[in-house]
Amino acid sequence: MDIHTPLKQYFGYDTYRPLQEDIIRTVLDGDDALVIMPTGGGKSVCFQIPALLFDGLTIIISPLIALMKDQVDGLKANGVSAAYYNSSQEGNEQQAILERVYSGQLKLLYVAPESLALLSQVLSERYVSCIAVDEAHCISSWGHDFRPSYQQLGYLKQTMPNTPIIALTATADKATREDIVNQLSIPRAKWFVSSFDRPNIQLDVRPGVDRMKRIVSFLKANSGESGIIYCLSRKLTEQVASKLAALGFDCAAYHAGLSNEERTAVQEDFVNDRTKIVCATVAFGMGIDKSNVRFVLHYNLPKNIEGYYQEIGRGGRDGLPAKAVLFHSFADVVQLRKFAEGAENETVQLAKLERMQQFAEATSCRRKTLLSYFGEELLHDCGNCDVCLNPPQWIDGTIIAQKALSAVYRAQEQEGLNAIVDVLRGARNAHVLSRGLDQLKTYGMGRDISWLDWQNYMVQLINQGLLEVAFHKNSVLELTPSARKVLFEQQPVRLTVPQRREEVKAKKSKEPRSQSANEGLFEHLRKIRLALAQERGIPPYLIFNDATLKEMEANPPRTRTAMLGISGVGQRKMEEFGDLFLQEINDYLNLLTGKKDTALKSLELFEQGLTVEEIAEERAIKSVTVISHLCKCYLDGKPVDLRQFVSDKDLERIRALRPLLDNTMQLKPYYEALNQQVPYEHIRIALTLLARE
Numbered sequence: 001m002d003i004h005t006p007l008k009q010y011f012g013y014d015t016y017r018p019l020q021e022d023i024i025r026t027v028l029d030g031d032d033a034l035v036i037m038p039t040g041g042g043k044s045v046c047f048q049i050p051a052l053l054f055d056g057l058t059i060i061i062s063p064l065i066a067l068m069k070d071q072v073d074g075l076k077a078n079g080v081s082a083a084y085y086n087s088s089q090e091g092n093e094q095q096a097i098l099e100r101v102y103s104g105q106l107k108l109l110y111v112a113p114e115s116l117a118l119l120s121q122v123l124s125e126r127y128v129s130c131i132a133v134d135e136a137h138c139i140s141s142w143g144h145d146f147r148p149s150y151q152q153l154g155y156l157k158q159t160m161p162n163t164p165i166i167a168l169t170a171t172a173d174k175a176t177r178e179d180i181v182n183q184l185s186i187p188r189a190k191w192f193v194s195s196f197d198r199p200n201i202q203l204d205v206r207p208g209v210d211r212m213k214r215i216v217s218f219l220k221a222n223s224g225e226s227g228i229i230y231c232l233s234r235k236l237t238e239q240v241a242s243k244l245a246a247l248g249f250d251c252a253a254y255h256a257g258l259s260n261e262e263r264t265a266v267q268e269d270f271v272n273d274r275t276k277i278v279c280a281t282v283a284f285g286m287g288i289d290k291s292n293v294r295f296v297l298h299y300n301l302p303k304n305i306e307g308y309y310q311e312i313g314r315g316g317r318d319g320l321p322a323k324a325v326l327f328h329s330f331a332d333v334v335q336l337r338k339f340a341e342g343a344e345n346e347t348v349q350l351a352k353l354e355r356m357q358q359f360a361e362a363t364s365c366r367r368k369t370l371l372s373y374f375g376e377e378l379l380h381d382c383g384n385c386d387v388c389l390n391p392p393q394w395i396d397g398t399i400i401a402q403k404a405l406s407a408v409y410r411a412q413e414q415e416g417l418n419a420i421v422d423v424l425r426g427a428r429n430a431h432v433l434s435r436g437l438d439q440l441k442t443y444g445m446g447r448d449i450s451w452l453d454w455q456n457y458m459v460q461l462i463n464q465g466l467l468e469v470a471f472h473k474n475s476v477l478e479l480t481p482s483a484r485k486v487l488f489e490q491q492p493v494r495l496t497v498p499q500r501r502e503e504v505k506a507k508k509s510k511e512p513r514s515q516s517a518n519e520g521l522f523e524h525l526r527k528i529r530l531a532l533a534q535e536r537g538i539p540p541y542l543i544f545n546d547a548t549l550k551e552m553e554a555n556p557p558r559t560r561t562a563m564l565g566i567s568g569v570g571q572r573k574m575e576e577f578g579d580l581f582l583q584e585i586n587d588y589l590n591l592l593t594g595k596k597d598t599a600l601k602s603l604e605l606f607e608q609g610l611t612v613e614e615i616a617e618e619r620a621i622k623s624v625t626v627i628s629h630l631c632k633c634y635l636d637g638k639p640v641d642l643r644q645f646v647s648d649k650d651l652e653r654i655r656a657l658r659p660l661l662d663n664t665m666q667l668k669p670y671y672e673a674l675n676q677q678v679p680y681e682h683i684r685i686a687l688t689l690l691a692r693e
């Protein structure tokens, strides 16, 4: 069966991504499939293409009504017959959908598991060709997002034994995967596990010092882009949002404390590019299908790697470069530990937090660390994370370590990290004095190292297992057995040089800005798209996504055939928007070349027989400018009759003056030498003529 034509015709793409083709053929052959694919990896196509090729209906079971609506809108925009069915619809609306099923017109029907019961007449092999279970991890109590309503789905296979079932999810560990297959009664399902790598997302982890300042400079460097800033608490989302708003950034706060209406408004404004930045708790993002999120910042350390991966995965779904920047501090860890304490699965939560902390403190490729968590091995360093881009510099840290450990030892393991740094730095604050810490032998022994660097070294010592944080005792620092080897047996310690803030900045400004010959076309098309979207009341990406517009900028199509060759331009979108975008591209590029070759335009008119004054009037520029255009063209080797503008006498006088004036091309010395008798334009023309002799 030809599975490429519908991909091109409806979605505008020439090729499938890895695994998609195999999955589609499996389903078309009538076999069941389990698909584990990260968000943004192209899961939906795996059931949408078979749905278009099957005679009957494909039912998609999905947990979120918001997500269903987005998917259906996207399909309709591509000319696909799709609908969703839920309890919020009017009876006649539901009836109309059923009619389309019975008459075989409808290809895809999205439904929440709770509403399946309402569709009992439809659920037979007479109408249904395929069933897709999206977010399939919800079926398993092992999964992180268990939904009891998913557990009734096992009967589907019993009712329709010959209908292929495709189960899809973005996160599922091994136990969850097996559970999905068992509960759906699809033991012979073929498994497709795709890579979790999202190479277009740049991973960056930074210490949480001066977060606000760093975020502001990041936002300035990425102005106009859409992004999310995740914060640990509701209060923090509002604080960060109001600070940024005061600085003129277009942003909103989002958290569970807002009313339903407020949350929907923030979400819709973000999806529709009306709000650029959302400061949110982790409640934000589930069910948001927005392809052009260019950055995801974490103001605090996330509580586990699954969450972090899911959150950064909201960036760059269009495959274009996106940035994930994580700020973390020791205080975040203390706070997160407090949240976890007393929770039902406290041990699991604390262990997951520890893995997260290890990721943040890693001194090797971040992506390797991240993927290994999901059981995937990356053979090479990624080259697109802060460690790869700016490898840590190792130094002999034995003496630094000895000073720090000795301070902990002398403080009798009764002080926290900040107090120990104060002791080393010889600080005279209330805590130090009241506890008599200024009497310790190590007091002031580390004045040569800055406070921030000390803090960084201490964290490294904790991560190297030389110091331990006694979380149950007010987070005081304790020595480990290995610490004693450093203190008493001269065991060497290696540390990395803390990154200077200036260095981080310098690195940032080196980041290449995308340059193209058609500079600005992308931005221009984005504006056109926004206007069209607002006119129609749909999100802009439903017209064309950013990747498609970028391709139009890099490779501007000038014909309909060329337009259809752009990824993301299918038949339906060509009909609806193709001509309009072609026109815009043509106009824009003409304007651009017009700007560049303004001198040539003057020459063109000159060759048509217009005088300098007429050209000036026609083009609304000064005649001096026209003369300079003609001179430029003459110097570029164009045949321009400049001799007519200057008399033989003047030309000879200027020729004679040249050696006396050091052959300068400046006009004023000649003007003065000629007693201000010869106009500047004539001098310029004479010099131009002489320069080419």
Ligand SMILES: [Zn+2]
Pocket: 364, 365, 366, 367, 368, 381, 382, 383, 384, 385, 386, 387, 388
């Ligand atoms: Zn890397």
